[in-house]
Amino acid sequence: xxxxxxxxxxxxxxxxxxxxxxxxxxxxxxxxxxxxxxxxxxxxxxxxxxxxxxxxxxxxxxxxxxxxxxxxxxxxxxxxxxxxxxxxxxxxxxxxxxxxxxxxxxxxxxxxxxxxxxxxxxxxxxxxxxxxxxxxxxxxxxxxxxxxxxxxxxxxxxxxxxxxxxxxxxxxxxxxxxxxxxxxxxxxxxxxxxxxxxxxxxxxxxxxxxxxxxxxxxxxxxxxxxxxxxxxxxxxxxxxxxxxxxxxxxxxxxxxxxxxxxxxxxxxxxxxxxxxxxxxxxxxxxxxx
Amino acid sequence: xxxxxxxxxxxxxxxxxxxxxxxxxxxxxxxxxxxxxxxxxxxxxxxxxxxxxxxxxxxxxxxxxxxxxxxxxxxxxxxxxxxxxxxxxxxxxxxxxxxxxxxxxxxxxxxxxxxxxxxxxxxxxxxxxxxxxxxxxxxxxxxxxxxxxxxxxxxxxxxxxxxxxxxxxxxxxxxxxxxxxxxxxxxxxxxxxxxxxxxxxxxxxxxxxxxxxxxxxxxxxxxxxxxxxxxxxxxxxxxxxxxxxxxxxxxxxxxxxxxxxxxxxxxxxxxxxxxxxxxxxxxxxxxxxxxxxxxxxxxxxxxxxxxxxxxxxxxxxxxxxxxxxxxxxxxxxxxxxxxxxxxxxxxxxxxxxxxxxxxxxxxxxxxxxxxxxxxxxxxxxxxxxxxxxxxxxxxxxxxxxxxxxxxxxxxxxxxxxxxxxxxxxxxxxxxxxxxxxxxxxxxxxxxxxxxxxxxxxxxxxxxxxxxxxxxxxxxxxxxxxxxxxxxxxxxxxxxxxxxxxxxxxxxxxxxxxxxxxxxxxxxxxxxxxxxxxxxxxxxxxxxxxxxxxxxxxxxxxxxxxxxxxxxxxxxxxxxxxxxxxxxxxxxxxxxxxxxxxxxxxxxx
Numbered sequence: 001x002x003x004x005x006x007x008x009x010x011x012x013x014x015x016x017x018x019x020x021x022x023x024x025x026x027x028x029x030x031x032x033x034x035x036x037x038x039x040x041x042x043x044x045x046x047x048x049x050x051x052x053x054x055x056x057x058x059x060x061x062x063x064x065x066x067x068x069x070x071x072x073x074x075x076x077x078x079x080x081x082x083x084x085x086x087x088x089x090x091x092x093x094x095x096x097x098x099x100x101x102x103x104x105x106x107x108x109x110x111x112x113x114x115x116x117x118x119x120x121x122x123x124x125x126x127x128x129x130x131x132x133x134x135x136x137x138x139x140x141x142x143x144x145x146x147x148x149x150x151x152x153x154x155x156x157x158x159x160x161x162x163x164x165x166x167x168x169x170x171x172x173x174x175x176x177x178x179x180x181x182x183x184x185x186x187x188x189x190x191x192x193x194x195x196x197x198x199x200x201x202x203x204x205x206x207x208x209x210x211x212x213x214x215x216x217x218x219x220x221x222x223x224x225x226x227x228x229x230x231x232x233x234x235x236x237x238x239x240x241x242x243x244x245x246x247x248x249x250x251x252x253x254x255x256x257x258x259x260x261x262x263x264x265x266x267x268x269x270x271x272x273x274x275x276x277x278x279x280x281x282x283x284x285x286x287x288x289x
Numbered sequence: 290x291x292x293x294x295x296x297x298x299x300x301x302x303x304x305x306x307x308x309x310x311x312x313x314x315x316x317x318x319x320x321x322x323x324x325x326x327x328x329x330x331x332x333x334x335x336x337x338x339x340x341x342x343x344x345x346x347x348x349x350x351x352x353x354x355x356x357x358x359x360x361x362x363x364x365x366x367x368x369x370x371x372x373x374x375x376x377x378x379x380x381x382x383x384x385x386x387x388x389x390x391x392x393x394x395x396x397x398x399x400x401x402x403x404x405x406x407x408x409x410x411x412x413x414x415x416x417x418x419x420x421x422x423x424x425x426x427x428x429x430x431x432x433x434x435x436x437x438x439x440x441x442x443x444x445x446x447x448x449x450x451x452x453x454x455x456x457x458x459x460x461x462x463x464x465x466x467x468x469x470x471x472x473x474x475x476x477x478x479x480x481x482x483x484x485x486x487x488x489x490x491x492x493x494x495x496x497x498x499x500x501x502x503x504x505x506x507x508x509x510x511x512x513x514x515x516x517x518x519x520x521x522x523x524x525x526x527x528x529x530x531x532x533x534x535x536x537x538x539x540x541x542x543x544x545x546x547x548x549x550x551x552x553x554x555x556x557x558x559x560x561x562x563x564x565x566x567x568x569x570x571x572x573x574x575x576x577x578x579x580x581x582x583x584x585x586x587x588x589x590x591x592x593x594x595x596x597x598x599x600x601x602x603x604x605x606x607x608x609x610x611x612x613x614x615x616x617x618x619x620x621x622x623x624x625x626x627x628x629x630x631x632x633x634x635x636x637x638x639x640x641x642x643x644x645x646x647x648x649x650x651x652x653x654x655x656x657x658x659x660x661x662x663x664x665x666x667x668x669x670x671x672x673x674x675x676x677x678x679x680x681x682x683x684x685x686x687x688x689x690x691x692x693x694x695x696x697x698x699x700x701x702x703x704x705x706x707x708x709x710x711x712x713x714x715x716x717x718x719x720x721x722x723x724x725x726x727x728x729x730x731x732x733x734x735x736x737x738x739x740x741x742x743x744x745x746x747x748x749x750x751x752x753x754x755x756x757x758x759x760x761x762x763x764x765x766x767x768x769x770x771x772x773x774x775x776x777x778x779x780x781x782x783x784x785x786x787x788x789x790x791x792x793x794x795x796x797x798x799x800x801x802x803x804x805x806x807x808x809x810x811x812x813x814x815x816x817x818x819x820x821x822x823x824x825x826x827x828x829x830x831x832x833x834x835x836x837x838x839x840x841x842x843x844x845x846x847x848x849x850x851x852x853x854x855x856x857x858x859x860x861x862x863x864x865x866x867x868x869x870x871x872x873x874x875x876x877x878x879x880x881x882x883x884x885x886x887x888x889x890x891x892x893x
Binding site for chain 2: 182183184186187188189190191192193201202205206
């Protein structure tokens, strides 16, 4: 068996644990800045109750004050601290967006995986339902839900999630099909792997990069959508601090006291932009590995 | 020696007084920024009216050599030396000069015509871009042997078969009457019968056009068949060159001899287990040894071999040249020793199961299997009422052209596909396993070798230490070190991936191992190793093997019996040797004729 031994004899290029999967040097400045900004925003949102100098819902001073030492961004028309309301608003908007994307992505992943792996009539039925979901216009559904159940943040989130998941189901189903036709999927089936384990070990890691990238790019868009809906009065009821609602309320003072509307608007802008950049960064990190 | 050199030169002349060099490289050297030294001061001449076969394993630098001649080497490659296409030096030339030289003098055909052709453009228009007008395109398509060219020019690339697509590519390559045509693995993606047609076409075009062709291939037998002169490349150097008949019958470089033995072992002409095929793997192109690059794998190496790069000098046993400092002494030992028992080709089937007395149980029996595919209201009967039996521990080659239904039948046999009608019965033992054509793709990329092997053991009810022991043993069985268990597939070489895939398929010994063209995409030395491994698995584990291939010669190397498939039916079945020597059906005869001539020459 001379032909078998030499290969085993010491010149194997084994690269044990070589190459970390995440190589930060691949990121450009903008992507890094986006990821840092997202991290900072998350910390700020979590720590809002500790950072905020005033109660966001209470009148804490004279109305319509200009920015000063005690009110960093001044006060609004009923004397609430704009800076504190902005911190709490960021918290609400950011975590709402995360919740919708998280739930939508999970549900979409489930539907996409089942459709992609099972194929056949299961695929057809699930994808027609998905198409129906995609055809529903998000804001209209949100308005309908608000009318039916009364405007509340939770109702809006439910309405948005209902129209949000089909997009993920579509994407994941396509990626799953691409993984399933690879020989490694057949090989795993022949190795006796089936059902949940087959999906978990041999399919999900292959679709995860796409899912993460879609979700992170999606966050920016979702923040804008949610802000738009609460701008229309379809979010949390009036006194609760919420970025879109704050912008909406401050609109009438836009020319006299611009910070009331501009502060939340700028935060929305930064959040959406940072989420997009961070999404690009994640994509660069996960590609080709 | 001088005399024989002269004789060869005469033979090499394409026509009287026409010993004109159409293209040549001088001292061509290529390095990449990551340290890969891809070409090392290569000298090569391409003469008018000849087909030069450039043979080498993947990574030997043969493709880069072809691209450099076309002025298409990737910009990251740092080239020095010279590459002349007609009279233009392509290494130092500006992009514009290179483009003009390419347009005037060169044509190119690559491996995969589907990616080289624009899928959104009709074939006629695409060829017309090179030819000038659609009428000329039609004429060209006729010239390259495409039937009904007037109909074909109106079709899109996906409507053409693989063979016709490659012919369309050739039509584009010859459209401007180039003096040099670079063909990079033009037949590798085709089955043997289509390959035979393309090779004949190339020879015909060489005679008609008088162009010089550089035929790049990893397949020795193909080069032997088509080329007027061959050059064998190894680790960025020419190892040996000369007349193919002489080089392959009297190799003077141990690498050529190793390749040859691999190919002959692959064709079942030397008994694989006894002849040392090429051991080890090619050297890392980032850290090439200072001396002969083949020295680490060479059975004849001596200290002098590690001193400096051996130059290419006149060969002792033929009119060409070789780059081995010991070729004078060792050439006599390099001639392949054919198996005296070639009448069987296969090492006598010694399957434990069949030795055990009594009638062996069947590892697989297929009864009246049919399978139809539906696509856009078209029905395609892939498998048509096929019955088949494979004895435990036996080996059967399922041979046919692309689209004959052999892969579908294989997938039905292992249970990856359901038959529309008929019955599949499997013998006792582990669940059937399969070795895929692309072994790398059959390993889940994000799992480690250990995880992949361990997964297969889950149903066995073993403790983790027993499982680890089993994994070690199986890795050893396929010739891998245990440390490899921690690696992921992308960290492995092609050969290691193939071995891991095999380890997974036999770690729980299956009653049936189905192989779907496991050698067709591999370099010959690797392919021969795979065949050796299959023999070993069969011998030591008593696994029955169902081997699908389009190459009858390879089927014989693996299997005692072959079944010829055509149009979803089995048209002939019999002992491999008998079918190869004396085919009864037209389909079998066609396949036998497609076996490369080199092997038929060796065989007779």
